[in-house]
Amino acid sequence: MNYQSIIQHLQSCGYSVSAAELLTLDTIEVDVTIGGYNVELIHIKVKELTSMPAFYLKDPQQFPKLAHTLPFNDYNLASICVNVTDSVSVNYEVPTLAFEDSLKKHIELLTKCLTDPVENKKELLREFLASWYSLNNTKFNDVLCLVDSPEFCKLKVYATEGKYGLKSSVLVHPENYDLATKEPFFKIQVAQRKKSPDLGCILPLPDLSSIPWNVSDLPVWFLEHIELLDSDTKHHFLTTFAQIRKNIFWIIFNIDTPSGKSWFGLKFQHKKNKVNKTLPLRLESFAEWNIEACSIKLFDKSSLIPRGGAFTDLQKKKVLLVGCGSVGGYIADQLASCGLGGLTLVDSDTISIENTYRHYLSIDYLNWEKTTGLQVKIATKYPWINIKPVKGCLLNLREVSILNSFDLVIIAIGSPTKERIFHDYCIKNNVETAVINAWTEGYGVGGHVALDIPEQKGCLRCAYVDNKNLCRGLVSNLNFLKPNQDLTKNLSGCGNAFLPYSNLSAIQTASIATDLALKFLKGKVKDSSKVSWKGSDQDALNENLELTDRYYAFSKSLLITPLLNPECDICNE
Numbered sequence: 001m002n003y004q005s006i007i008q009h010l011q012s013c014g015y016s017v018s019a020a021e022l023l024t025l026d027t028i029e030v031d032v033t034i035g036g037y038n039v040e041l042i043h044i045k046v047k048e049l050t051s052m053p054a055f056y057l058k059d060p061q062q063f064p065k066l067a068h069t070l071p072f073n074d075y076n077l078a079s080i081c082v083n084v085t086d087s088v089s090v091n092y093e094v095p096t097l098a099f100e101d102s103l104k105k106h107i108e109l110l111t112k113c114l115t116d117p118v119e120n121k122k123e124l125l126r127e128f129l130a131s132w133y134s135l136n137n138t139k140f141n142d143v144l145c146l147v148d149s150p151e152f153c154k155l156k157v158y159a160t161e162g163k164y165g166l167k168s169s170v171l172v173h174p175e176n177y178d179l180a181t182k183e184p185f186f187k188i189q190v191a192q193r194k195k196s197p198d199l200g201c202i203l204p205l206p207d208l209s210s211i212p213w214n215v216s217d218l219p220v221w222f223l224e225h226i227e228l229l230d231s232d233t234k235h236h237f238l239t240t241f242a243q244i245r246k247n248i249f250w251i252i253f254n255i256d257t258p259s260g261k262s263w264f265g266l267k268f269q270h271k272k273n274k275v276n277k278t279l280p281l282r283l284e285s286f287a288e289w290n291i292e293a294c295s296i297k298l299f300d301k302s303s304l305i306p307r308g309g310a311f312t313d314l315q316k317k318k319v320l321l322v323g324c325g326s327v328g329g330y331i332a333d334q335l336a337s338c339g340l341g342g343l344t345l346v347d348s349d350t351i352s353i354e355n356t357y358r359h360y361l362s363i364d365y366l367n368w369e370k371t372t373g374l375q376v377k378i379a380t381k382y383p384w385i386n387i388k389p390v391k392g393c394l395l396n397l398r399e400v401s402i403l404n405s406f407d408l409v410i411i412a413i414g415s416p417t418k419e420r421i422f423h424d425y426c427i428k429n430n431v432e433t434a435v436i437n438a439w440t441e442g443y444g445v446g447g448h449v450a451l452d453i454p455e456q457k458g459c460l461r462c463a464y465v466d467n468k469n470l471c472r473g474l475v476s477n478l479n480f481l482k483p484n485q486d487l488t489k490n491l492s493g494c495g496n497a498f499l500p501y502s503n504l505s506a507i508q509t510a511s512i513a514t515d516l517a518l519k520f521l522k523g524k525v526k527d528s529s530k531v532s533w534k535g536s537d538q539d540a541l542n543e544n545l546e547l548t549d550r551y552y553a554f555s556k557s558l559l560i561t562p563l564l565n566p567e568c569d570i571c572n573e
C-alpha cells in the first residue's frame with residue numbers, strides 16, 4: 001500500500017492528514033472539526049485493502065457516548081461502525097479513492113451523532129446490545145433463555161456443560177416452567193443438564209438512564225436501574241428475590257428499543273466460593289462480587305423462525321406425509337425447516353443397508369422405523385414441531401374423518417396404482433383435504449408433483465389422461481421416460497429391483513413438492529397445479545431408454561402450472 005500517495009490525495013481533498021504512530025503501530029491521522037469538537041481520526045496502516053479502510057475515533061471519552069462507536073480500550077480508541085464490513089464492495093484497485101470515500105462516510109456518521117443528540121440517543125438505544133456485549137473482553141457463552149413473558153419471575157439457570165452443542169450455552173427457564181406442555185426439543189435440552197441450577201430473575205426495564213462504558217461502570221448502572229423499575233416489579237424483586245442468599249445470581253433484563261425488545265444480562269458471582277450472600281444493593285457491597293455482562297439469546301419462536309427464513313403462520317398447520325423413503329424423508333425435513341407445526345408421518349418400512357446413500361437418515365438408524373427415525377432426527381433439529389409417526393400405508397388411510405383433520409396430504413410412495421386407488425376414494429367420498437402426489441423418475445431425467453385441491457378443476461387423473469386415446473391412462477402423462485420400458489435395475493435377483501436415481505434427484509423432487517406445499521398452505525396457490533423439474537437425458541440415453549415428447553418440449557422446470565387436462569373425465573363430469 002502506497003500510503004504516501006493516499007496522504008497526498010486526502011490532503012488534495014482538503015483534509016488535514018499526516019503520518020503518525022500509535023504505540024507500536026504505524027497510522028495516519030486526520031484532524032477534523034465536527035459540531036464544534038476537534039476530532040482526531042486514526043487509521044491503522046494495513047498491507048492490503050480487503051475491506052473498507054477503517055478509521056478509529058481517538059479519545060472517545062471526551063465526547064458524549066456516540067451511537068455506532070464501540071470502545072477499543074487498550075488503545076483509547078473507538079471503532080466506528082460505518083457499514084456491515086463485508087457488504088460494501090471496495091475499490092481496492094484505486095486505494096486513494098477508497099480512502100477518500102471511506103473518510104467521507106466516517107465523518108458523515110460522526111456529524112450525525114455529534115450534532116443531533118435526540119437521534120443519537122435513539123440509535124444508542126437501538127444498538128444498546130452491541131455496546132453491552134463489548135463490555136466483556138472475553139467471549140461469553142450465549143445464554144439461551146426459554147421464557148414466554150418479559151415480566152418479573154424467578155429463573156432456574158443451568159451452567160454450561162461442555163464446549164460444543166447447545167449444552168455449551170447457559171440454559172435459562174422460569175422456575176415454574178411446565179415441561180409437559182413443551183415440544184420434545186425442550187424436554188431433551190432440559191433433561192441433558194445434570195448440574196443443579198443457579199438462581200436468576202427477569203427484570204423489565206422501563207427506560208435506560210445511561211449506558212455503561214466499562215465493566216467498572218456496572219455497579220452504578222445496576223443500582224440506578226433498580227431505582228427505575230416500576231413499583232410492582234421492584235416490590236416483587238425486593239421481597240421475593242433480593243432476600244435470598246446465594247453464591248451466584250443472574251439478572252436478565254429486557255427493554256423496548258426502536259428495533260424490538262432487547263434482552264441482556266448480568267451474572268453476579270461472589271468472590272469467595274461457597275459464600276452465600278444477598279445480591280449487592282449498596283455500592284459498598286459490590287467489592288465482594290465479580291460482575292459480568294452477558295448476551296442473552298431468547299429461544300423464542302416468534303424471532304427464531306422468521307430469522308431462519310421460515311414462517312410462523314405454518315405453526316398452526318398439520319400435514320399428513322405418506323411415504324418416508326428418499327423423497328419423503330427430505331420432504332419431512334424441508335417442511336419442518338419451513339416452520340410447520342404438525343407433521344404426521346406414515347410408512348411401514350425400516351431403514352436398511354441399501355438406504356445408505358439415498359436417504360435423509362444415516363445408517364445409525366439401521367432397523368429403525370423410517371417414521372420414528374425421522375421423528376427423532378427432526379425433533380432434535382427443529383424446536384417447534386410436533387411429529388407423530390404412524391406405521392401404516394396409503395390404502396389404510398381411506399378414512400374421511402382422518403384425512404379431513406389435516407390441512408394437506410402429501411404422498412411420496414412412487415406407486416401409480418395405489419395413488420390412483422386412493423384418489424378414487426377421495427373423489428367418491430368427497431374428501432375435503434388437498435393432496436400432493438410427488439414422484440421421481442429414474443436416471444436423473446426429472447421429477448413431478450401434482451397438487452389436487454378438491455372443488456377446483458384439475459385432479460390427479462388429469463395427470464393420467466392418455467395423450468394417444470384421451471382415455472384414463474395407467475402411467476402419468478407428466479413423465480419424461482416413455483412407458484413400457486424396463487426402468488428398474490436389479491443387482492441381486494428377484495425382489496431386489498430398484499429404480500435408479502440419485503439422492504440429488506430425490507432432493508430436487510422433494511424441493512418442488514415442499515415448495516408447492518408451502519405455497520398452498522400459505523394460500524398463495526389456490527388452483528390445482530403441477531410442477532416438474534427436468535434433468536439431463538444423458539444417463540437414460542446411455543441405457544437405450546426413450547424419452548417422451550413432453551420431455552423434449554418441456555421448458556418450465558420449477559414453475560407452477562395448472563393441473564387441469566381438458567380431456568379428464570373426472571374434471572369434465
Ligand SMILES: [Zn+2]
Nearest residue numbers: 459462568571
Ligand atoms: Zn381431472
